[in-house]
Amino acid sequence: xxxxxxxxxxxxxxxxxxxxxxxxxxxxxxxxxxxxxxxxxxxxxxxxxxxxxxxxxxxxxxxxxxxxxxxxxxxxxxxxxxxxxxxxxxxxxxxxxxxxxxxxxxxxxxxxxxxxxxxxxxxxxxxxxxxxxxxxxxxxxxxxxxxxxxxxxxxxxxxxxxxxxxxxxxxxxxxxxxxxxxxxxxxxxxxxxxxxxxxxxxxxxxxxxxxxxxxxxxxxxxxxxxxxxxxxxxxxxxxxxxxxxxxxxxxxxxxxxxxxxxxxxxxxxxxxxxxxxxxxxxxxxxxxxxxxxxxxxxxxxxxxxxxxxxxxxxxxxxxxxxxxxxxxxxxxxxxxxxxxxxxxx
Amino acid sequence: xxxxxxxxxxxxxxxxxxxxxxxxxxxxxxxxxxxxxxxxxxxxxxxxxxxxxxxxxxxxxxxxxxxxxxxxxxxxxxxxxxxxxxxxxxxxxxxxxxxxxxxxxxxxxxxxxxxxxxxxxxxxxxxxxxxxxxxxxxxxxxxxxxxxxxxxxxxxxxxxxxxxxxxxxxxxxxxxxxxxxxxxxxxxxxxxxxxxxxxxxxxxxxxxxxxxxxxxxxxxxxxxxxxxxxxxxxxxxxxxxxxxxxxxxxxxxxxxxxxxxxxxxxxxxxxxxxxxxxxxxxxxxxxxxxxxxxxxxxxxxxxxxxxxxxxxxxxxxxxx
Numbered sequence: 001x002x003x004x005x006x007x008x009x010x011x012x013x014x015x016x017x018x019x020x021x022x023x024x025x026x027x028x029x030x031x032x033x034x035x036x037x038x039x040x041x042x043x044x045x046x047x048x049x050x051x052x053x054x055x056x057x058x059x060x061x062x063x064x065x066x067x068x069x070x071x072x073x074x075x076x077x078x079x080x081x082x083x084x085x086x087x088x089x090x091x092x093x094x095x096x097x098x099x100x101x102x103x104x105x106x107x108x109x110x111x112x113x114x115x116x117x118x119x120x121x122x123x124x125x126x127x128x129x130x131x132x133x134x135x136x137x138x139x140x141x142x143x144x145x146x147x148x149x150x151x152x153x154x155x156x157x158x159x160x161x162x163x164x165x166x167x168x169x170x171x172x173x174x175x176x177x178x179x180x181x182x183x184x185x186x187x188x189x190x191x192x193x194x195x196x197x198x199x200x201x202x203x204x205x206x207x208x209x210x211x212x213x214x215x216x217x218x219x220x221x222x223x224x225x226x227x228x229x230x231x232x233x234x235x236x237x238x239x240x241x242x243x244x245x246x247x248x249x250x251x252x253x254x255x256x257x258x259x260x261x262x263x264x265x266x267x268x269x270x271x272x273x274x275x276x277x278x279x280x281x282x283x284x285x286x287x288x289x290x291x292x293x294x295x296x297x298x299x300x301x302x303x304x305x306x307x308x309x310x311x312x313x314x315x316x317x318x319x320x321x322x323x324x325x326x327x328x329x330x331x332x333x334x335x336x337x338x339x340x341x342x343x344x345x
Numbered sequence: 346x347x348x349x350x351x352x353x354x355x356x357x358x359x360x361x362x363x364x365x366x367x368x369x370x371x372x373x374x375x376x377x378x379x380x381x382x383x384x385x386x387x388x389x390x391x392x393x394x395x396x397x398x399x400x401x402x403x404x405x406x407x408x409x410x411x412x413x414x415x416x417x418x419x420x421x422x423x424x425x426x427x428x429x430x431x432x433x434x435x436x437x438x439x440x441x442x443x444x445x446x447x448x449x450x451x452x453x454x455x456x457x458x459x460x461x462x463x464x465x466x467x468x469x470x471x472x473x474x475x476x477x478x479x480x481x482x483x484x485x486x487x488x489x490x491x492x493x494x495x496x497x498x499x500x501x502x503x504x505x506x507x508x509x510x511x512x513x514x515x516x517x518x519x520x521x522x523x524x525x526x527x528x529x530x531x532x533x534x535x536x537x538x539x540x541x542x543x544x545x546x547x548x549x550x551x552x553x554x555x556x557x558x559x560x561x562x563x564x565x566x567x568x569x570x571x572x573x574x575x576x577x578x579x580x581x582x583x584x585x586x587x588x589x590x591x592x593x594x595x596x597x598x599x600x601x602x603x604x605x606x607x608x609x610x611x612x613x614x615x616x617x618x619x620x621x622x623x624x625x626x627x628x629x630x631x632x633x634x635x636x637x638x639x640x641x642x643x644x645x646x647x648x649x650x651x652x653x654x655x656x657x658x659x660x661x662x663x664x665x
Contacts, residue, residue: 129603136590137643143636301474308467312459319457
């Protein structure tokens with residue numbers, strides 16, 4: 001059981017929850033108030049939902065041995081776009097207005113993902129650089145849309161996406177559940193997951209084997225953009241406003257962290273959606289715990305840094321070898337020619 | 346005949362001249378020596394950090410911790426100075442912290458095979474987090490040495506002036522050029538970036554080179570932090586946020602290949618200057634707002650990457 005790849009992430013999550021239980025006994029209590037469920041666990045799921053969404057998309061991108069740095073900017077752009085089109089309309093609460101705003105924002109996010117995909121798959125630019133472009137320019141675009149201001153909207157119907165509740169649970173949890181189910185079913189019940197993994201191992205080889213590797217990559221980046229777009233809608237509707245400068249700040253890093261904690265290697269070729277889900281929950285629980293314990297929230301960053309380093313070190317074969325007392329040398333490590341050289345991201 | 350590897354460099358220099366000329370034609374008062382000097386004054390910290398980043402990218406890596414390291418340096422300097430530490434202890438201390446920080450990241454990247462992107466990302470979180478551990482507020486600096494450094498104008502012929510930071514930045518650029526092209530360390534860096542496996546087989550000290558590259562970048566970013574402290578006269582955890590991207594953009598616009606092995610410190614200099622000119626044009630325009638800077642830099646980044654791609658593919662085609 002210890003060998004199972006979800007064992008350690010689950011242990012960390014359980015450890016965090018246990019700590020919370022000891023520290024504040026009513027951590028697990030869930031109360032019913034005005035037909036909604038309230039409690040710390042619900043909060044973790046609710047506030048963690050945008051991160052989980054972004055991380056699901058990021059998992060698939062990383063599985064193709066890519067990376068998407070632009071998700072934070074896409075979050076800001078979609079939020080800004082939706083809020084702009086709602087604030088421009090005469091009746092901010094009309095259902096049609098909301099639907100058009102949401103649809104156009106999601107379409108835009110998919111297009112932004114397509115743009116990343118074209119640069120990576122079409123022009124063959126390294127993913128980290130290709131998406132860096134949108135990361136740099138994207139915040140500018142978001143501020144251009146909002147004209148540098150924070151756009152606020154007055155629309156209970158729009159607010160429902162991020163703050164409403166369905167069957168006593170926050171609505172955003174259902175969005176996450178649907179997207180997670182869609183991603184899992186598509187990748188695990190069809191051959192698509194295998195295609196993605198094969199593209200991540202070796203694009204050329206998989207193309208020769210008859211897989212349209214470019215189409216797969218385009219689709220994956222589009223899906224990632226779409227996920228980021230949904231996260232943007234949830235975030236902006238939760239606070240009923242769009243902030244081009246700060247919405248989705250650091251999201252790309254948190255999402256990558258969630259994916260790595262979940263056991264997906266950054267070298268591509270393998271991915272674990274359930275692991276990512278647990279990874280994102282760990283990050284959110286960690287953040288909540290830090291707030292609850294009363295440690296200044298600023299320390300979150302230090303804690304995250306330590307977690308990233310620990311996870312990376314544990315993933316490194318050499319470090320594990322060192323721990324086992326083999327002096328950090330693997331079997332093939334003695335000859336320079338045999339040494340594995342790490343390609344940069 | 347122009348060597349193909351110099352093409353991106355000439356495009357960069359040409360673009361800088363073009364942008365400056367365009368600004369001069371469009372706005373009165375743009376074409377002056379002082380505007381050029383202001384470019385240097387306002388971007389000296391960016392320049393220093395970009396020299397270090399050039400070496401990292403030439404070696405085939407990337408350093409995302411630059412902006413946070415600058416912030417951490419301003420924070421440590423400010424808090425120590427407020428406690429009455431003298432500048433001649435504070436500055437060497439933060440510089441050695443920068444070296445230590447960079448070397449540690451480099452060692453992790455090399456010995457544990459962690460991708461540079463992830464290791465320096467963790468470094469970025471760590472440095473930014475440590476800033477907030479020191480304080481979440483701005484700490485102002487009223488130390489006499491720092492205010493002197495900030496306010497002294499060095500008069501130049503032609504009724505212009507520069508600040509001390511510019512002298513430091515230009516010295517770092519000169520040192521960078523010397524190190525890249527006239528020292529063993531520079532040649533090793535290019536070799537490791539070109540092909541790490543080959544460098545290893547040739548018997549070059551790959552481990553030492555890689556670690557030193559990150560150490561040098563750490564030194565550069567903490568020096569940039571010191572200069573930034575002169576510029577802002579305060580320490581704050583949000584200083585220089587997102588600057589790592591500006592630095593990477595400057596290096597790429599300067600013609601350095603992100604795959605490693607090819608690059609010029611001179612190109613980086615002009616990459617920084619191009620960003621400065623864009624900002625100056627936008628501030629002269631007045632009606633265009635600052636977010637256009639980011640969009641224009643994004644577009645430029647794209648164009649230069651495509652150009653490099655084009656040149657790279659032609660080179661491959663010629664070889665085969």
